Amino acid sequence: xxxxxxxxxxxxxxxxxxxxxxxxxxxxxxxxxxxxxxxxxxxxxxxxxxxxxxxxxxxxxxxxxxxxxxxxxxxxxxxxxxxxxxxxxxxxxxxxxxxxxxxxxxxxxxxxxxxxxxxxxxxxxxxxxxxxxxxxxxxxxxxxxxxxxxxxxxxxxxxxxxxxxxxxxxxxxxxxxxxxxxxxxxxxxxxxxxxxxxxxxxxxxxxxxxxxxxxxxxxxxxxx
Amino acid sequence: xxxxxxxxxxxxxxxxxxxxxxxxxxxxxxxxxxxxxxxxxxxxxxxxxxxxxxxxxxxxxxxxxxxxxxxxxxxxxxxxxxxxxxxxxxxxxxxxxxxxxxxxxxxxxxxxxxxxxxxxxxxxxxxxxxxxxxxxxxxxxxxxxxxxxxxxxxxxxxxxxxxxxxxxxxxxxxxxxxxxxxxxxxxxxxxxxxxxxxxxxxxxxxxxxxxxxxxxxxxxxxxxxxxxxxxxxxxxxxxxxxxxxxxxxxxxxxxxxxxxxxxxxxxxxxxxxxxxxxxxxxxxxxxxxxxxxxxxxxxxxxxxxxxxxxxxxxxxxxxxxxxxxxxxxxxxxxxxxxxxxxxxxxxxxxxxxxxxxxxxxxxxxxxxxxxxxxxxxxxxxxxxxxxxxxxxxxxxxxxxxxxxxxxxxxxxxxxxxxxxxxxxxxxxxxxxxxxxxxxxxxxxxxxxxxxxxxxxxxxxxxxxxxxxxxxxxxxxxxxxxxxxxxxxxxxxxxxxxxxxxxxxxxxxxxxxxxxxxxxxxxxxxxxxxxxxxxxxxxxxxxxxxxxxxxxxxxxxxxxxxxxxxxxxxxxxxxxxxxxxxxxxxxxxxxxx
Numbered sequence: 001x002x003x004x005x006x007x008x009x010x011x012x013x014x015x016x017x018x019x020x021x022x023x024x025x026x027x028x029x030x031x032x033x034x035x036x037x038x039x040x041x042x043x044x045x046x047x048x049x050x051x052x053x054x055x056x057x058x059x060x061x062x063x064x065x066x067x068x069x070x071x072x073x074x075x076x077x078x079x080x081x082x083x084x085x086x087x088x089x090x091x092x093x094x095x096x097x098x099x100x101x102x103x104x105x106x107x108x109x110x111x112x113x114x115x116x117x118x119x120x121x122x123x124x125x126x127x128x129x130x131x132x133x134x135x136x137x138x139x140x141x142x143x144x145x146x147x148x149x150x151x152x153x154x155x156x157x158x159x160x161x162x163x164x165x166x167x168x169x170x171x172x173x174x175x176x177x178x179x180x181x182x183x184x185x186x187x188x189x190x191x192x193x194x195x196x197x198x199x200x201x202x203x204x205x206x207x208x209x210x211x212x213x214x215x216x217x218x219x220x221x222x223x224x
Numbered sequence: 225x226x227x228x229x230x231x232x233x234x235x236x237x238x239x240x241x242x243x244x245x246x247x248x249x250x251x252x253x254x255x256x257x258x259x260x261x262x263x264x265x266x267x268x269x270x271x272x273x274x275x276x277x278x279x280x281x282x283x284x285x286x287x288x289x290x291x292x293x294x295x296x297x298x299x300x301x302x303x304x305x306x307x308x309x310x311x312x313x314x315x316x317x318x319x320x321x322x323x324x325x326x327x328x329x330x331x332x333x334x335x336x337x338x339x340x341x342x343x344x345x346x347x348x349x350x351x352x353x354x355x356x357x358x359x360x361x362x363x364x365x366x367x368x369x370x371x372x373x374x375x376x377x378x379x380x381x382x383x384x385x386x387x388x389x390x391x392x393x394x395x396x397x398x399x400x401x402x403x404x405x406x407x408x409x410x411x412x413x414x415x416x417x418x419x420x421x422x423x424x425x426x427x428x429x430x431x432x433x434x435x436x437x438x439x440x441x442x443x444x445x446x447x448x449x450x451x452x453x454x455x456x457x458x459x460x461x462x463x464x465x466x467x468x469x470x471x472x473x474x475x476x477x478x479x480x481x482x483x484x485x486x487x488x489x490x491x492x493x494x495x496x497x498x499x500x501x502x503x504x505x506x507x508x509x510x511x512x513x514x515x516x517x518x519x520x521x522x523x524x525x526x527x528x529x530x531x532x533x534x535x536x537x538x539x540x541x542x543x544x545x546x547x548x549x550x551x552x553x554x555x556x557x558x559x560x561x562x563x564x565x566x567x568x569x570x571x572x573x574x575x576x577x578x579x580x581x582x583x584x585x586x587x588x589x590x591x592x593x594x595x596x597x598x599x600x601x602x603x604x605x606x607x608x609x610x611x612x613x614x615x616x617x618x619x620x621x622x623x624x625x626x627x628x629x630x631x632x633x634x635x636x637x638x639x640x641x642x643x644x645x646x647x648x649x650x651x652x653x654x655x656x657x658x659x660x661x662x663x664x665x666x667x668x669x670x671x672x673x674x675x676x677x678x679x680x681x682x683x684x685x686x687x688x689x690x691x692x693x694x695x696x697x698x699x700x701x702x703x704x705x706x707x708x709x710x711x712x713x714x715x716x717x718x719x720x721x722x723x724x725x726x727x728x729x730x731x732x733x734x735x736x737x738x739x740x741x742x743x744x745x746x747x748x749x750x751x752x753x754x755x756x757x758x759x760x761x762x763x764x765x766x767x768x769x770x771x772x773x774x775x776x777x778x779x780x781x782x783x784x785x786x787x788x789x790x791x792x793x794x795x796x797x798x799x800x801x802x803x804x805x806x807x808x809x810x811x812x813x814x815x816x
Contacts, residue, residue, distance in 0.1 A: 112268060115540060115546050117544075118541075121544065124547075130552075131550070133536070135538060135547040135550055135552075138518070138546075139546075141521055203273070205272055207270050208270060208296070
């Protein structure tokens with residue numbers, strides 16, 4: 001994933017990027033937008049054009065940023081001008097994490113605070129319900145607290161369950177699942193059977209990228 | 225952004241025995257209610273997250289215990305120790321490397337509080353770098369300063385108006401040590417405030433002008449503050465200033481009682497352990513700590529909901545077999561009532577007094593925990609027949625409606641026919657920090673109500689009377705009042721009668737405090753031998769005056785209460801009018 005030659009398939013193709021780079025040079029309005037406020041920032045871009053591979057990279061980032069957060073454009077261009085291209089790439093890499101990292105981190109927290117993996121991993125056959133019940137309280141208490149700390153949840157639908165509601169045309173089928181006697185076109189009238197859950201905010205603790213997220217819980221040694 | 229050196233915020237710091245919090249409010253917003261600053265802290269190795277409370281624990285890992293950078297904070301990626309949540313959690317696994325309750329050591333006159341002595345009781349061959357109680361407090365406060373500065377780069381904490389709370393029961397020495405820790409942490413201009421007063425300021429801030437309708441002139445407000453490790457009482461009187469305006473005056477504070485929620489959890493755990501051991505199960509230290517944790521949860525659940533007949537307490541399996549290796553027991557309502565309600569909150573009458581401490585000839589130097597666990601008996605002794613009209617609760621333990629009701633019932637039993645009113649409190653965990661911030665704003669703007677009261681204690685210097693020596697009879701020591709109770713900030717007092725002072729070598733004085741003697745004026749003489757419990761000996765004070773060793777010079781004694789809220793004592797040479805500051809000796813061993 002750190003390989004700078006890997007190209008995002010969704011990104012503009014080579015010619016499109018070259019055209020963008022040329023546009024930067026010849027379209028004064030766009031150039032000002034990207035490089036404001038100092039016009040003296042222009043020469044380095046010219047120099048970069050001499051190294052086509054790097055131009056690709058830079059223009060790609062700049063264009064992405066312009067769409068989302070114009071304020072940051074200044075900063076990135078300044079960086080490119082004053083420092084090396086590699087620096088920018090490094091910065092991007094640092095923010096990239098394996099997609100499973102968040103999931104592993106959450107598992108790690110639920111294990112740490114509520115022993116969830118121990119519980120799920122345990123064979124329940126042969127254990128008495130009372131024993132399981134006692135342990136479940138522990139798991140429940142710990143996981144509940146952890147969840148409340150790191151994830152802000154609210155129901156998808158705010159009406160109390162059991163309320164009769166009307167589902168209008170154009171409803172979000174991802175956030176609302178129909179069941180029962182579904183036919184024809186909305187509006188539908190029905191009872192809210194489950195209010196759903198929505199994560200309003202996920203705020204896991206900060207953790208540096210080099211930490212091996214696959215260690216969900218360290219082994220413990222009681223030193224004598 | 226430019227860094228401003230003028231204060232923009234009023235800050236309140238609750239440096240608690242078990243949890244620390246930071247409240248703040250903008251100085252230019254008179255109507256705003258103080259908020260708590262989320263405090264980033266290490267919550268696990270390599271993880272930090274903001275929390276409203278910073279557990280007052282300090283973890284000193286060995287060099288090989290954790291991977292490099294495991295205790296990194298947003299503002300320091302190489303930190304070698306940590307305070308807060310992870311430190312508290314590690315106390316279960318590596319108790320010898322975690323310092324807890326440093327605050328309780330600050331007011332322990334039996335030990336040198338500037339000496340590196342914590343973690344207390346660490347094994348003789350331990351390689352843990354020990355710290356003094358003052359240093360631990362310094363590190364907690366430093367963490368707060370760093371957290372604030374990281375969030376407010378343009379308004380550093382050192383430039384803001386900061387109020388730091390201390391227990392009302394902290395004596396002059398503990399206050400000075402707290403101020404010292406703050407200074408070392410880079411908090412140059414803190415002002416000290418008693419915690420129960422801070423709780424009352426929080427109550428006022430929550431209710432705005434409405435608070436005036438909830439109390440009447442002549443009312444005594446009792447503040448009952450029960451935290452994890454300490455219990456603190458204060459009595460505040462509502463007065464009418466003659467023009468129809470209400471004012472508040474702190475009338476009395478209790479003595480320092482090392483008794484709180486942690487004691488209750490431990491008492492329950494011991495009880496369950498005894499039962500398990502009677503069944504032939506051995507419980508090791510790790511399991512006892514897990515059991516205490518489980519008992520706390522059971523206690524909180526049953527005190528929250530009094531319909532629960534029992535709760536299961538579980539010692540989980542240490543290994544990955546959670547259920548198979550677990551030990552479960554039940555804690556019944558009857559046991560909880562007996563241990564917590566009867567043990568800590570027995571129904572007693574107004575004349576009840578705590579059992580006096582019996583001093584053994586040899587004692588360990590551990591913390592001077594309360595001998596009598598009955599908080600209601602301590603309360604009866606504190607009130608001494610006074611009748612509160614209103615009650616304000618503070619501290620995590622009082623979150624329980626059952627315990628609140630119990631305390632109200634007991635207090636009502638001491639009143640004739642009227643009932644004590646419970647003032648609806650704010651957030652019990654954060655009230656002190658928020659109230660302190662509200663007070664910091666009042667001080668800065670000079671607008672708003674201030675609780676009067678001055679010093680909570682009267683202070684006395686021990687002076688030996690020159691008498692004919694009688695074999696077997698120790699010379700009589702008189703305690704001469706040098707600072708009467710209720711001295712306001714910025715005021716001075718002087719003992720006019722001259723003393724002969726030894727020069728050229730350290731001159732020592734015994735030093736006493738009293739929270740009970742309210743009428744002694746400056747210069748009042750009390751016979752130490754007859755004063756009994758009225759006088760409590762504090763750390764001795766000393767000064768070295770220049771001159772020919774052994775010579776005597778005539779001098780007088782003076783006291784001053786600083787704007788910070790600490791007490792300073794001076795010797796003034798009569799001939800030259802030179803002032804020499806008397807220092808508190810906190811070495812512990814120098815006690816008589």
